[in-house]
Amino acid sequence: MKIKSQKDxxxxxxxxxxxxxxxxxxxxxxxxxxxxPGPGYFPxxxxxxxxxxxxVVLFQALTIETETGDPIGxxxxxxxxxxxxxxxxxxxxxxxxxMVIALPLLVIxxxxxxxxxxxxEALINAVVLTVFSWLIxxxxxxxxxxxxxxxxxxxx
Numbered sequence: 297m298k299i300k301s302q303k304d305x306x307x308x309x310x311x312x313x314x315x316x317x318x319x320x321x322x323x324x325x326x327x328x329x330x331x332x333p334g335p336g337y338f339p340x341x342x343x344x345x346x347x348x349x350x351x352v353v354l355f356q357a358l359t360i361e362t363e364t365g366d367p368i369g370x371x372x373x374x375x376x377x378x379x380x381x382x383x384x385x386x387x388x389x390x391x392x393x394x395m396v397i398a399l400p401l402l403v404i405x406x407x408x409x410x411x412x413x414x415x416x417e418a419l420i421n422a423v424v425l426t427v428f429s430w431l432i433x434x435x436x437x438x439x440x441x442x443x444x445x446x447x448x449x450x451x452x
Contacts, residue, residue: 304357311350319343
C-alpha cells in the first residue's frame with residue numbers, strides 16, 4: 297500500500313497512538329457513570345475519539361491521491377520545545393502560583409512559539425481563557441484549583 301499524503305499519514309498515526317495511549321492510561325482510573333463521571337471517563341472518551349479521528353485521517357492518507365503527495369517537512373524543534381516547556385512550566389506553576397498566573401503564562405509562552413505571535417492577541421486570549429477556566433472549573437465544577445499564589449491564597 298502506497299502512502300499518498302505523508303503529512304496526513306504521520307499526523308493520523310500520531311493521533312491514533314496518542315488517542316490509544318490516553319484511553320489505555322484512563323483505564324487505571326474509575327469510570328463512574330454517565331450522570332456522575334469518574335476521573336477516567338473523560339480521558340477515555342477523548343482518547344477513543346482522538347484515535348477514531350486519527351484512523352480516518354490515516355485512511356484518507358492511504359486512499360486519496362494528492363497532487364504533490366504532501367511531503368512532510370523538517371521538524372520545527374524550537375516551537376515544539378517552547379510549547380512543551382510552557383506546559384511543563386504550567387504543571388509546576390499551577391499549585392505554587394495559582395491559575396491567575398500559571399494559565400496566562402502558558403498561553404503567552406505557547407503563543408510566542410508561533411511566527412505570527414502578537415502580544416496583544418495573546419494577552420486577550422490569556423484573559424478570556426483564565427476567566428472561562430475560573431467560571432467552568434472553580435465556580436461551575438467546584439474543583440479545588442488554586443486561584444492565587446500560595447502566599448496570597450484566601451480561597452477560590
